[in-house]
Every structure is written in C-alpha cells, then in structure tokens.
Amino acid sequence: MADSQAPWGVDALNGAVSEPAWRVRPSRYLVSTDDRMIPPPARRAMSERAGSTVVEVPGSHSVYVSRPDAVADLIKRAAKGR
Numbered sequence: 001m002a003d004s005q006a007p008w009g010v011d012a013l014n015g016a017v018s019e020p021a022w023r024v025r026p027s028r029y030l031v032s033t034d035d036r037m038i039p040p041p042a043r044r045a046m047s048e049r050a051g052s053t054v055v056e057v058p059g060s061h062s063v064y065v066s067r068p069d070a071v072a073d074l075i076k077r078a079a080k081g082r
Helices: 010-014 040-049 068-079
Strands: 028-032 053-057
Touching: 028 040, 028 068, 040 053, 053 068
Parallel strands: 028 053
Antiparallel strands: none
16 A cells, blocks of 8 residues: 555645646546545545546545455446446
8 A cells, every 4th residue: 555655746736737637538536435534525526526437335545455346347447438
C-alpha cells in the first residue's frame, strides 16, 4: 500500500491544468460504500461532478486491497469501453 502513496512536491501547488481529462474523456469511479475516510456521499458527489460512470461495492477506503476483484473488473470494463 505504501508504494501507491507517491509523495508530491511543493511544485505541484503551482501547476496549472488547462483542461481536466475528465471533461473530455470517459471516466469511471469506484465508490467503496464502507469507506470511513471519505464518506460515500462525498464520493458520489465527486463522481457526479466529473460525469463518471459509477460502480459501488462494499469495501474499505483501501478498496484495491479489500476488493481487488472489483477494482480489476472496473479496469477491464473501462479498457473494453463498457
């Protein structure tokens, strides 16, 4: 899990995004319904704002550890354009 948490530098605060990818490309969002770090309603609001296709599964904040099957399925479906 530690490997997935890449440190960010102070320079990241000065970055500018001209056009967010989620505005022009399809996006997917996996809501882990048992998350106690970011409440599921907040996750749903973020995914709605981005216009994402949403999949909900029971799982913790570290859904890729608690539900790797669901994460892999979402990636496979996205790769196939479904």
